Amino acid sequence: MRLTRVWAPVLAAAVAVGAAGCTSVSPTPLPRSTPTARATAGAPPTAQSCTNFLQSYAPDGPLPAPTALPSGSTMAKIRARGRLIAGVSADTWLLGSRNPLTGRIEGFDIDVVQQIADAILGPGAKVELRVITTADRLRVLEQHQVDVVVRAFSMTCDRWKSIAFSAEYYRAGQKILIRKGSPITGLASLAGKKVCAPTGSTSLTNLIRLAPKAIPVPAATHTECLVDLQQGQAEAITGDDTILAGLAAQDPYAVVLKEKAFTQEPYGVGIPADDIDMVRFVNAVLEREHTSGEWEKSYDTWLAPTLGKGTGQPAPVYGRVAP
Amino acid sequence: MSQTSGAAAPTPYAGPPPAAAGRAAAAPGPPGVPGSPGAAAGGSAPTAGAAAEPAVRNTPGWLSQVRLVVASVVVVAAALTTLMLFSTWEGARAAAADTAQLVRVQTTKVDLLRADALATNAFLVGGLEPAQQRAAYDSALAEVERTVTDAAQAQPADRAALAALNEEVLSYASAMELARANNRQGFPVGAAYLNQASTRLRSTALPLVDNLVEANQQRSRDAMSPLPWFVVILPGLLGLGVLVYANQRLAQRFRRRFNLGIVVAGGATVVMIVLAGLASGSQGSEDSRLLRGSYATVVDGATARSAANDAKANESLRLISRGSGATFEKNWNAAAATVVATSSGDSLGSVSGLWRTYAAAHAKIVALDDAGSWDQAVAAATSTSATSSTAAFNAVDDALRTIVDDAGARTTATLDSGRLIFLAELLLALVAGMAAAGAAWRGVTDRIEEYA
Numbered sequence A: 001m002r003l004t005r006v007w008a009p010v011l012a013a014a015v016a017v018g019a020a021g022c023t024s025v026s027p028t029p030l031p032r033s034t035p036t037a038r039a040t041a042g043a044p045p046t047a048q049s050c051t052n053f054l055q056s057y058a059p060d061g062p063l064p065a066p067t068a069l070p071s072g073s074t075m076a077k078i079r080a081r082g083r084l085i086a087g088v089s090a091d092t093w094l095l096g097s098r099n100p101l102t103g104r105i106e107g108f109d110i111d112v113v114q115q116i117a118d119a120i121l122g123p124g125a126k127v128e129l130r131v132i133t134t135a136d137r138l139r140v141l142e143q144h145q146v147d148v149v150v151r152a153f154s155m156t157c158d159r160w161k162s163i164a165f166s167a168e169y170y171r172a173g174q175k176i177l178i179r180k181g182s183p184i185t186g187l188a189s190l191a192g193k194k195v196c197a198p199t200g201s202t203s204l205t206n207l208i209r210l211a212p213k214a215i216p217v218p219a220a221t222h223t224e225c226l227v228d229l230q231q232g233q234a235e236a237i238t239g240d241d242t243i244l245a246g247l248a249a250q251d252p253y254a255v256v257l258k259e260k261a262f263t264q265e266p267y268g269v270g271i272p273a274d275d276i277d278m279v280r281f282v283n284a285v286l287e288r289e290h291t292s293g294e295w296e297k298s299y300d301t302w303l304a305p306t307l308g309k310g311t312g313q314p315a316p317v318y319g320r321v322a323p
Numbered sequence B: 001m002s003q004t005s006g007a008a009a010p011t012p013y014a015g016p017p018p019a020a021a022g023r024a025a026a027a028p029g030p031p032g033v034p035g036s037p038g039a040a041a042g043g044s045a046p047t048a049g050a051a052a053e054p055a056v057r058n059t060p061g062w063l064s065q066v067r068l069v070v071a072s073v074v075v076v077a078a079a080l081t082t083l084m085l086f087s088t089w090e091g092a093r094a095a096a097a098d099t100a101q102l103v104r105v106q107t108t109k110v111d112l113l114r115a116d117a118l119a120t121n122a123f124l125v126g127g128l129e130p131a132q133q134r135a136a137y138d139s140a141l142a143e144v145e146r147t148v149t150d151a152a153q154a155q156p157a158d159r160a161a162l163a164a165l166n167e168e169v170l171s172y173a174s175a176m177e178l179a180r181a182n183n184r185q186g187f188p189v190g191a192a193y194l195n196q197a198s199t200r201l202r203s204t205a206l207p208l209v210d211n212l213v214e215a216n217q218q219r220s221r222d223a224m225s226p227l228p229w230f231v232v233i234l235p236g237l238l239g240l241g242v243l244v245y246a247n248q249r250l251a252q253r254f255r256r257r258f259n260l261g262i263v264v265a266g267g268a269t270v271v272m273i274v275l276a277g278l279a280s281g282s283q284g285s286e287d288s289r290l291l292r293g294s295y296a297t298v299v300d301g302a303t304a305r306s307a308a309n310d311a312k313a314n315e316s317l318r319l320i321s322r323g324s325g326a327t328f329e330k331n332w333n334a335a336a337a338t339v340v341a342t343s344s345g346d347s348l349g350s351v352s353g354l355w356r357t358y359a360a361a362h363a364k365i366v367a368l369d370d371a372g373s374w375d376q377a378v379a380a381a382t383s384t385s386a387t388s389s390t391a392a393f394n395a396v397d398d399a400l401r402t403i404v405d406d407a408g409a410r411t412t413a414t415l416d417s418g419r420l421i422f423l424a425e426l427l428l429a430l431v432a433g434m435a436a437a438g439a440a441w442r443g444v445t446d447r448i449e450e451y452a
Helices: A002-022 A074-081 A108-121 A134-142 A202-210 A222-230 A241-248 A276-292 A294-302 B018-026 B037-043 B053-057 B059-125 B131-154 B156-184 B189-223 B234-254 B260-292 B294-320 B326-342 B349-370 B374-382 B389-417 B419-451
Strands: A084-088 A096-098 A127-131 A163-165 A170-179 A194-198 A215-219 A236-240 A254-256 A264-267 A270-272
Touching (some): A074 A108, A074 A276, A096 A108, A108 A276, A134 A163, A134 A270, A170 A202, A194 A222, A202 A236, A222 A236, A222 A241, A222 B189, A236 A241, A241 A254, A270 A276, B059 B131, B059 B156, B059 B189, B059 B260, B059 B389, B059 B419, B131 B156, B234 B419, B260 B294, B260 B389, B260 B419, B294 B349, B294 B374, B294 B389, B326 B349, B349 B374, B349 B389, B374 B389
Parallel strands (some): A194 A215, A194 A236
Antiparallel strands (some): A163 A270, A170 A236, A170 A264
């Protein structure tokens, strides 16, 4: 009797200590999931706040030969370096994309880069293509990391504040791409729908301005928007007709809505604000493209098959006064 | 030694004649019932002092209490000692298992980074993916799947993390297949799939693996920090103290310096203390030797290997991002610093020379890319010739893999080999402790019987 009374707690304690010693491995923690920032663009977007966003600096007469560049000019420095450095896209089909079969970047924008390089360095000039995202475009110019940005770059009043543009070299317009069978019929039916556009693009700010009830889904590039659409994380993509045509060509279930473009997107070559001589030079290159028929040739190669005949190279607007 | 007379000579000290003692034992009935007058009356001992009187009256009761207390203390001391030894023994087993698990999860990290580097490189080259690279990618992912399954079986505490990791690996693999399918048709969306898969691998899957690495490193370190020997012998010392005290009290009462049973119990307790001290002391010094030796090599080698693979993947990502690779170069430098720091010791010394060769090859690629010769940089990065960056990197990776595997096997083997001897010591200590309790019980019982 007495023995069991004394021993029971002792044994119980021993068993408890033993059990505690054997099973004290705490499970490996899982990383806390941080919801990906599905942010909207920062500042409230506005329509163009100026009227001269198409206006660039007029060329200084006819295009000089590569060997006769003004000494001390931006072009002469590029010639001394031996290559033009351009910020481009490597995944915007038709405008600038890497051909997976050859590994080369090609497209309508890349032809413009090559024309500029040839004018500075001679035919077959060496070009260093830096692949940048939509949001990188202003920064690489402001920091002089590249000589030019040719990457479906819309000329806007805001962008003119920190960089310069050449004259308009293509007129695009914003449209909407949907999945086949989607109930979306246009801007008005985007309310409550997840719509993808690249961070830092005019497409995204226009979307927030024109369809404030849509849910913006930002991505790094338009092609990543197509991934989101294919995986069901976005119901529509908005962007320039040039870009959307390239996306639709990669996916038989993606269609561009056949409505009139709801914005005008004038493409210009982005150039650092203080390289005004370079802006004038590039404008002369664009004029030569017009007279030589290079522009038409390039358009027919890349954009005509999906966008049709088009309206041709836009007429340049000059008259901007250097600050 | 010991007693002045044998246990057989039942002469109680207080002088009452055996008859009186007999009466005293018979009268009180249940022990502890006070005032059995028979004993006092019959006793009226000539020599007993007034103070001793009531105690003497209760002697058998007091003795059975002493017997219970002493035996209990010794049993508890033996049980505690055995438990502590068992936890150390269990710790060695866990340490071996945790080290093996640590090697497994580190291998998973390396395989994932390697698969990603291979896939990225294949995209860099353009055109059809080389069959050899495709096979290497497949086998890296297959090894991940195998290792994850093994790891889930080996450590239940890792299962939730491994299940989450498995999910991530599946979605990575399927995104890569979509990337390939699109790539083969010449669609740039293939590169976007590649980019997303690669980014997600780094933002979701690798942090999971890092958690697994950290948890298993912590577990194996904890398991290799056994209770110090001086803690393990504490219960034994306490038991010994109680035995000495009990012997003194008995000696005061019965005028015999030693109780044979208690003395035997003391001897057995000393044996238990010595065994416990030896076993835990040698395990402790072996563990700290391992922590500084082969275990440290496992941890450093595995850290260096995953950092090296991370660097190589960043080399590819730098090139695929074509001119916007500044952050990847920063990552490369951080990973390289880790490799250099962890391979500075003797055990990984052979790696530092190989790493310098690879770092020089990498510097050439960077110089080419920075000078605008991207095509040549890609050619240098994807070349498989004997002097290429890839060959130099493979030499580093192979050397580290061999070092980590060997050190892991050595650690596990050392931990396993000592376990039988330790178990024997543990069992002997338990036997000695139980024998001590039995002897103490017997020793006091003899005194009680003297009253019977």
